[in-house]
Amino acid sequence: MAHAPARSVAKANPKPAADSVSSPALDRSGATPMMAQYIEIKAANPDCLLFYRMGDFYELFFGDAEIASRALGIVLTKRGKHAGADIAMCGVPVERSDDYLNRLIALGHRVAVCEQTEDPAEAKRRGPKSVVRREVVRLVTPGTITEDRLLEPGRANLLLAIGRRKLSEEAFAYGLAAVDISTGRFSLSEVPGVELGGAIARHDPREIVLSEAIHADPALARVWQDVTAPVTPLAQAELEPHAAERRIKEQFGVATLEGFGSFTRAEVAAAGAVLLYIERTQIGARPPLNPPTREANGATLAIDAATRANLELTRTLSGGRTGSLLDTIDRTVSASGARLLAEHLSGPLMDLTAIGHRQDAVTWLADDHGLRRALRDALARAPDLARALSRIGLGRSGPRDLAAIRDGLDAAAAISDLLAGAEALPANLEILGEHLRAADPALVESLRAALADDLPLSRRDGGFVRAGHHPGIDEARLLGQDSRKVIAALQARYAEETGCRTLRIKHNNLLGYYIEVPQAVGEACLKGIMRETFVHRQTMVDAMRFTSVELGELETKISGASDRALALETAVFDDLAAQVLAQTETVASVAEALAGLDVAGSHAELAVEQNWTRPRVDDGLAFQVEGGRHPVVEAALRRSGEPFIANECDLSGEGRGRIRLITGPNMGGKSTFLRQNALIAVLAQMGAFVPAAKAHLGLVDRLFSRVGAADDLARGQSTFMVEMVETAAILNQASRRSLVILDEIGRGTATFDGLSIAWACLEQLHEVNACRALFATHFHELTALSQRLARLDNATLKVAEHRGQVVFLHEVVPGVAERSYGLQVARLAGLPASVIGRAGAILKGLEKAERDRPSRPRIDDLPLFASLAPPPPPPEPAPAPDDGLGRLLDAIDPDAMTPREALEALYRLKRARAAQG
Template identity: 35%
Template structure:
């Protein structure tokens, strides 16, 4: 067995301590990785993989390293790739070390424990989530260590977990080692399993009491939610293992109930493009980008949180709207507040870094600047009338923070260096001892200058120079031609190519005094700075309160500015279950089209207009219409004005969307499977206070299956869920529902026909349409004219063959020709809406393919009356045929549902085949 070096023995000991983390091991000017860690680092960081000495088995050890000064450039890549990273630093001066330099793991960084500014998105939270499940309930916490925000709740285990995670989008989630059932809900999140003991009730209680104090924990009521308390305790324990120096800025746990806020699950957030656009999954073009006119990172995070958690309480919504309206109506005050907030910096994260002991001198100057602006902001709020602004005025009073700002102003230079090791941080005049040392250093520099001048005169060497470097200290340098004139008391120090360097006892003595003073100056500056930072950290809780209030102030100003610049109006709130708007617009499209967007009206209520069936061609704007309604409701419930000329909105508890189609190849789910999964969630979770938006449900399967499913879903939402819904569809048969379901109304997207062309008017009008204009859209898309012409021929043939004619008490279709057959649905609850109430299916076109692209080669032609006589041949069982006809005649079409009709139809087809002698 090969013997390894003491250095590698030290490395392997550290690696064992940090477990599954990648270990960055400081060696001089580099952080090195070894073995499997080196292979990962080389791949993720795109750096060279090499090798060094052999391990105990004699194998070469892979090696990859990065310069220590470039750590902040490489670290985000490792953590962003989902890796836990342990930083092992040299904790003693190598020059003073006896033998091996002492090293310690000083920080363990994971995606959810980041406090480093270079690794954080400025206007977004970076949450660490903790989840524990027991007895059908789930405890959940979200902790942002970079700001100190700590939220906790409990949920019933009915699928709500994924919705909460979708809102907060945690960077990392910890679960007990034994967790099983909840893992499926954590897909797409970086998950770390920790020991079950971290989630134990007793352990969590002890951790919470130790950090916050028993009195505070009791006051917040967190122990009344035992699973939430366990999640909170596990989060704090996990942070402790990351070796962040201090966590005093985490000063409160805010317990919330999901019932207080509108639920927006991942599907809805994606379909409405709330935080990211669908195509690129970036912020560009999202609703959040549109409304985020904030001036500070804290304001941006506040506005994001409001958008994540729209309010349900009308009283709270009105409170926000009052504040927004007051600033909207006072442009001078609004502009002055925006100016006062601009450039304030990220106060929440500065406080966090101050608490954690990582704040820089520049951070403290930013803190001072923010505190000094508070009086101006309070002055601008003088005369405010709304409760929201009056409350902010009180919360922003500067109080004892004035002393913190004054301390920083007296102590810290106006333009300090980024770090504290190189000096130049503390002002002259702040500390007498430091001033004395600096005086000595200035005198030493003057003494050196005088000595150089005197030695030149004494020796006659005009080129003599007194210099300094880190290796040899102070020296006297003489060029080679003048070496003969060097006095005998000079002591040779170093030989150069062009001359010699010397020292004298007097110079050596001064060197020791100067270097000692420099060392003491640096250490004293560091001591003074740490004391000042500690004073600021002592006021951390008060500064946090101001930071929170400033974020809310910024959000109010941003929403008021948005309303003024985009022509938004204040919505009225009602408790009638009504959503009515005149001139509703999609805010983002309206802005991008610069006046070209066509506004539309909408009226939804809990009675006669609670289910709208929307028909019309593709590209006419059905999806946009539905999205703009949902966006307006969300904006209203965060306290924002809305894009309309008038709006009255009843708060909803949840918005469901089924818009667009996509495959999830990684999980093996097809478009239709995903669609049905999302529909199932809607049908089991929606309430009468929900807003449901469905677009082309059922189009992912065969025409008849799809229509049957869409019909049944519509009935279920109308009859049982009773929520407000808009159902956009190309199944024109569904428009019959308006005839016998009292809450259903038909609307369509208006189209103007001009010969073979159509003009999309983008206007929603009452009534149904029986055309989809698919061929026109194909032509607009550039489909070759020959294909378009052939499509028109096929459509005319289909329409001619699919006519239903009333014949007394029976309905019979014209018999289809040999190349085109049509499956005609029985009329549902026949004709309650007036007229014949006919339902037409999709015809089979040449080649056995439906107009929707589905294989339909097995569809037979069956009508609602007796089969034509010519289909019988001699020898067949005519009695069986007569019995079948009689059953069809006796069927009560007024009570049969579409699903039952399909089942009956399938049974009749089977029996007909048997009569025909088919297997």
């Protein structure tokens, strides 16, 4: 009977996958014993593709085979019939299974790996129809993979679990447990409901698990629509609070959680959910996780999902890494350093002391070129300790993982010596140096003595124990590798004893090793020459075959030599792995220190290479940037040999300039200017230097960016709706410490509507949010607001005209744009000359009509703060207009008017009303 497999994971929602994994239930009746076993195991894992081990292949059957065939582009075949229909089948070689797993995981599928757990010979002894016992040994999901070939070296592979607790009738707080089982990282945090989407975006998980109740909450529907990772709901009954706390205690072998800190109920629920999912997918195996660390609410700069996307922090809008801020600033030389850099960029700090410590380390490394180069060379030789340690803990490691521990600890010792010889180490580097020295040198010596120089990928291949380390292994290897010499020596002795120079010792699959002599010699042997030694086996036409007790014993030794050597090597491997796991916390600490040093060195290398400067970050409200540049745009221009035009930005103080209203032509550089200042704030608070001649920034608590526009057709939202949703989030959450960048608010609707919305948003930012803001617009009418809004200042992008051609200077200066240069941009875009000519003629006509109308009214005459003041009392009923006013009103078409035309029409009505007395 087939062994009962472990329970399946709850049904997931793998968004990227094109096909559903779940298949209809299959009937075992009438199935062959092997197919009955497959059906039983598949029934226990209905939502996974089942990799069913058969010899050197993982086979897939029925619906799984059809899905895998399409997803992997492999041939779909047939294997017999079931219930009168052909059984679809396809398979992948075990040796190349990681490549196929990687492709399936990338498509959002989950895979149950079913291995043979007994020797086929054992199955035969149970009876002719017995099937080799098989079990599901693990469930491979996007958030639980550990194999190097399935992981991105520089990206964390986070599994994120979400729990919650009720604050009021309508409000919840959400706990997040982020675990990377490939490195052991385990962090907990709690956020209010309004920040859940941004928190998920910051973690950038590969997979999300939560309760069915949270997943089904209508208030969170938009959150799940926004995430790209597969979402796996778990049954509410499995997530009982006491069970969650028990799982945490069992994972870390403690009686109480107090030693880890104080956790909220939501955080404990999330931690319990993530440990339950790991236990289930790893079929009971426990990865070596670090103790959970709690991230206090407000510990990092809050950046919502839309802002992260708009600023392209870790990925561009197209989804790639190339061209993102992370790609531009990454000078790390190790995979662990690259992952930590991405983590720092995703969560800039709010702690001034921590920011200062990071900056001190960067300053020190930037000032000492020789030491920085030596440190980075040593770091480049350090393997990925964290991921090797995790695989060892899960029992999925190979000899190269042990070598990674050896070489990583060696590199850490060398780096520690470099730091020990330096003077005036900053506090951050001194702490990292102490962690690097924490490993036991005896562990390194043990690994160095036992492991060979050339190592196989898998321990099943053998040959990884150094010659001379274990006498039993050396003896077995000699017998296995030099069997020909041993057989030849025996053959020579037998030839001498029989006097037969043509005696040969041969081998075939039927007889094994045997002695072959001519028939005449064979008959003599039977009569007495070697009668006591040789045992007759076979008579041929012209030869006879014998064996001997000595040859039989030698054959047994030779045939078992490889198995014996591998068994002894496996024992050595297990002993070395146990030594490593006994120092799990120490090795993990060394891995973290290496990553931290790599990130500091990366920032220093970048600062020297690109001439970046250390920003001053304090608790004030300053925002002064001199000679600021956009890091990504500057890097692109440098590759093409073009300079970047640096600009200043001052949003400091309570007086004019806290909000800067920017006008200027398209392609003039408004969006670049807005983004570069937001990116400078992010870089400063992550502890890096910034692309500026000088920078003084007060802590930013929330960063908002509303730049660019796109339809969201999947949710039936237009460009303008997306714009308004994101703008609403900004106006409802921005505080006095926040930094807001807004571009072209109101351009997605009718002119009057758009101008009104942009106007009201500026008032709200100025009077209610009172934040630091950059506001770019094409509504030139808004520039007059600087006369009324005390903290509003106008700036524009300089443009020069030469022989009818426009030159964008990309320089931000005080003032107001005189025109938009739309026709020049259209010409650069390649619009047909006939269209450009016609547009020019229409523009001249409109401008002439504008000049012929009465002078433009002053914006001062319009009520600026009506939306912020109490509603006025109802107006007194006005007398009915006479025929003159009626004719004027009849001539007005509000939907066809520009803002300026509307204001002029209003003044004409006022003058007509005044004329009536």
